[in-house]
Every structure is written in C-alpha cells, then in structure tokens.
Amino acid sequence: QVRLVESGGGSVQEGESLRLSCQSSGMRYRCMGWFRQAPGKEREGVAFIDAGRDVSTEYTDSVKGRFTISKDNRKNTLYLQMNSMKPEDTAMYYCAADICSRMHLTRPTREVNFWGQGTQVTVSS
Numbered sequence: 001q002v003r004l005v006e007s008g009g010g011s012v013q014e015g016e017s018l019r020l021s022c023q024s025s026g027m028r029y030r031c032m033g034w035f036r037q038a039p040g041k042e043r044e045g046v047a048f049i050d051a052g053r054d055v056s057t058e059y060t061d062s063v064k065g066r067f068t069i070s071k072d073n074r075k076n077t078l079y080l081q082m083n084s085m086k087p088e089d090t091a092m093y094y095c096a097a098d099i100c101s102r103m104h105l106t107r108p109t110r111e112v113n114f115w116g117q118g119t120q121v122t123v124s125s
Contacts, residue, residue: 002028005116006094010122015084017081022080034046036093042109044109050103085121090122098114
C-alpha cells in the first residue's frame with residue numbers, strides 16, 4: 001500500500017547535524033514518524049507528525065530542542081533535521097506511516113504497519 005525509502009544517514013561528529021529524508025509512494029498517510037533502534041535495544045519512537053491542516057508534532061524527550069520533523073505534502077516526503085547530535089543518537093533510523101491513532105509516542109511500536117528499510121546514523125565523540 002505504501003513504500004517508504006529513507007536516505008541521508010551517515011557518520012558525523014558530536015555536535016554536527018544531519019537531515020534524514022523519507023520518500024513515500026503509493027497510499028498517502030497524513031501521520032508519519034521516525035523511529036530508531038540502537039544495537040541491543042528496542043526500537044523507539046523519536047518524532048511524529050500529523051501533517052493535516054493544523055500540523056502537530058511530538059518528540060521523545062531526549063531529542064526535544066535538537067530534532068525537527070517536517071513533511072512536504074507536495075513531494076510526499078518526510079524529513080528529520082537532527083542538530084547538536086550526540087553519540088547516544090547513534091542508531092538505525094526508520095521512517096514509518098500508519099493511521100494517526102498508531103503514530104504517537106505512547107502507542108506500541110508493534111502496532112505500526114508500514115516501515116522503510118532504515119538508514120544508519122553514527123555519531124562519534
């Protein structure tokens with residue numbers, strides 16, 4: 001129903017920035033999000049967006065003030081601008097889409113149905 005393709009990952013030094021992109025094709029979803037999974041840890045929600053008429057966003061506490069999620073509805077592309085990066089941001093980052101009720105920090109990750117293949121982000125100190 002939907003194909004999600006991430007890009008923009010890479011290796012940076014602590015304090016630097018990266019911007020992830022997620023190109024979506026097929027069915028369009030108003031609510032999308034970014035997740036990450038570090039080695040040996042569970043996948044966690046990082047940022048969510050409801051890109052309806054009144055755009056709303058939600059961030060996990062560890063990235064508030066440093067990461068910004070946005071969506072270009074014309075291009076059907078989701079972004080994650082990551083600034084002031086820290087070594088603990090190192091993870092595989094995944095783009096996801098689903099109905100809005102599933103795209104919140106408080107919802108179980110297992111409920112989300114549509115995932116990209118992931119893009120690796122590594123932050124060195």
